[in-house]
Amino acid sequence: MPLIVAFDEPVEAELAARLCGIVDGIKVGLPAVIRGGLEWAREVSRAAGSCEGLRILDLKLADIGHVMRLSVEPFIGYYDGFIAHSFVGGEGSLDELKSYLDHHGARLVLVASMSHPGSRDVYDRALDFIMEVIERVDPWGIVAPATRPSIIGRLRARFASKKILSPGVGAQGARPGYALRAGADYEIVGRAITGASDPLAAAKSIIEAQEEVVRGGVEEDG
């Protein structure tokens, strides 16, 4: 089952290796990079490199192109995918980041909507404009919240070939499997795995829960 584990705190880098073969990838977040440092983030990448899983760096980039390029440059060759906000738009920003990542054989992943209630204040109201940006910038993947399957459905309908990554499973309230059933390609789980006393067992149990929902063994969520 397609599960990505979010490292938002500087956990033992070796955990990335131990998760190999169990999950589909890891996603390293900004606070983990700040606290763990650049060398820790590279060590996690090397540990995760013992299998074929995705290595995604989630700085939630949202700046002008110049600043975003400076931010990702130290991670090129270590991470396969980089998350940025679609909200910042193309010219002078995401267009430059996309060219830079293309040039280095890395993938861009754009946030289309978020998992918390406040996403309704602005982000979700601007979804039509956001989708125009995604259309034009043409990233490899999109981030859409597991907590709101209807948005995943709209994005899946419009962007048939793009990967959809869904955070919000676990601590934020969405149950495993429902985002996949709504059209997501990966579900992202953080604290429920990295904060567990046995992270591998926690990951396996989430995968079982995903399987049950995706195979239709669980009734539609209301």
Place this chain on the structure above:
Amino acid sequence: MPLIVAFDEPVEAELAARLCGIVDGIKVGLPAVIRGGLEWAREVSRAAGSCEGLRILDLKLADIGHVMRLSVEPFIGYYDGFIAHSFVGGEGSLDELKSYLDHHGARLVLVASMSHPGSRDVYDRALDFIMEVIERVDPWGIVAPATRPSIIGRLRARFASKKILSPGVGAQGARPGYALRAGADYEIVGRAITGASDPLAAAKSIIEAQEEVVRGGVEEDG
């Protein structure tokens, strides 16, 4: 004249001390933190602490509350202000960050619009919603682009008592002084100062240019 110097690359920390008494503050950006590391960012804070200038950390935060709190926590006590994006909304995000910063006596600064052309794709179209978020979250300051004085004017009209910080002066095309004249409280200059062979002389020359415009010695920009 109210000038803030942006450090987007890990320049010598001592530059922050040398700029004391000349400029009104420094702003340290995400790529500088990534490349220089947490200890470098704290060293810059200590160097800047030799005067009363603002010390702003510009991670362009745009995440759920939990992740943003984890991101700023290592900088509490070192930086006075923290920049986040207003487009992420309140509940579960900026509300939590605001409470956290209030509790620690630190200031929140929210981006309302950006300096690059792509800001028109989504950000500027959502300005009414953005202003609602700013109204409700009630930050100390707002970031608005020097490259588009009309947006500064709209924000100044609506938020009379909030500080407005304007990037986009210098390398991004806006000339010194015009954002101030449109209603900004501070202009932010990065590369034109940090990349100069004599950063102090560059800062002084920008301040002179600001003075000339603000005192009305230069005709209105078209």
